[in-house]
Amino acid sequence: MLLIVLHHLCIYGLKDGGIIIQFLDSITIIGVNIFLLISGFFSIKLRWSSLLNLFFLCLFFNLLHVFLDSILFDIVHTPGDYIKAFMAFSHPGGWFMNVYFCLVLFSPLLNLAFKQMDQKLDVLILICLSVINVYLGFFLHNDVNNSGYNLSQFIYMYYLGHLIHKYFKTLCKIKKKYFILLYLVSSFITIILSYFGMKYWNFHYYNSPFVIISAVCVFSWFARLEIRDIKFVNDVAKSMLAVYLFSNRGGVATLIYKLSRSIYTFSNEILVILGFIALLFGIFVCAIVIDRCRLLICSPLLRWLDVKIKTTK
Numbered sequence: 001m002l003l004i005v006l007h008h009l010c011i012y013g014l015k016d017g018g019i020i021i022q023f024l025d026s027i028t029i030i031g032v033n034i035f036l037l038i039s040g041f042f043s044i045k046l047r048w049s050s051l052l053n054l055f056f057l058c059l060f061f062n063l064l065h066v067f068l069d070s071i072l073f074d075i076v077h078t079p080g081d082y083i084k085a086f087m088a089f090s091h092p093g094g095w096f097m098n099v100y101f102c103l104v105l106f107s108p109l110l111n112l113a114f115k116q117m118d119q120k121l122d123v124l125i126l127i128c129l130s131v132i133n134v135y136l137g138f139f140l141h142n143d144v145n146n147s148g149y150n151l152s153q154f155i156y157m158y159y160l161g162h163l164i165h166k167y168f169k170t171l172c173k174i175k176k177k178y179f180i181l182l183y184l185v186s187s188f189i190t191i192i193l194s195y196f197g198m199k200y201w202n203f204h205y206y207n208s209p210f211v212i213i214s215a216v217c218v219f220s221w222f223a224r225l226e227i228r229d230i231k232f233v234n235d236v237a238k239s240m241l242a243v244y245l246f247s248n249r250g251g252v253a254t255l256i257y258k259l260s261r262s263i264y265t266f267s268n269e270i271l272v273i274l275g276f277i278a279l280l281f282g283i284f285v286c287a288i289v290i291d292r293c294r295l296l297i298c299s300p301l302l303r304w305l306d307v308k309i310k311t312t313k
Contacts, residue, residue, distance in 0.1 A: 001240040003031030013257030026191040033215035040161020044107035058092035061245035073251025148206025183217035242291035
């Protein structure tokens with residue numbers, strides 16, 4: 001999620017920042033794909049409780065943004081905006097959450113299908129999805145996935161995450177330095193092609209082969225670190241969607257991007273770096289604290305609904 005927030009700072013806050021920002025954007029563009037790889041690696045376990053929790057998460061931040069916009073930022077909302085705020089399934093907060101909701105709903109079917117596949121079928125499906133999303137989608141601009149901002153891309157990355165988990169022992173036989181080397185090469189290609197500009201292809205699209213390779217390499221490297229059993233990491237990870245929902249829209253996003261532009265004008269490079277570290281730290285702390293407050297409010301209701309659903313025949 002850190003990479004996603006940095007990417008948003010690059011394209012919305014510092015879009016005129018020159019080659020340094022373009023370089024940083026080329027590195028951070030992998031954030032969404034990594035999030036989906038994580039989802040596939042651990043698999044989305046759809047239950048009524050998890051679905052309701054996701055709904056209330058989006059509902060809470062929808063209402064929070066409407067409230068903050070009206071009280072703090074003097075942003076006027078139409079009656080339709082207030083109605084949409086309560087429609088968290090259809091208006092969960094940005095394109096990413098719209099598509100992620102669909103992936104969550106599809107996940108039981110995907111998980112069941114993945115479990116039935118042997119190695120030969122895994123290879124066949126991987127080739128088919130790569131042809132659909134990369135060759136037809138990215139290179140030929142087929143409507144099924146011409147940019148990576150859609151369900152087809154999400155299923156593709158979710159499947160790649162599943163494969164990394166399924167063949168994790170085999171991946172562990174590959175030295176970490178090769179993942180780092182491949183990541184550096186693919187990122188360098190993304191930077192070069194993005195800098196010189198390409199008439200027919202945008203190499204910052206999520207279905208760019210080099211963006212996908214970079215994401216797979218970074219995630220495969222981190223997946224081998226012994227951090228999954230660290231309680232603090234797991235607790236923080238639960239609020240990563242909250243960070244996205246808090247920072248990506250409304251007056252809050254406008255304030256964040258305004259602060260990022262101000263920090264970027266600092267004369268001292270050290271101050272710029274420290275300023276961005278402080279800004280990112282503030283975003284994450286605020287989002288996590290707000291999410292913890294949300295859980296205190298919503299948890300009793302979620303438990304009550306879960307009991308009602310389980311006891312309903």
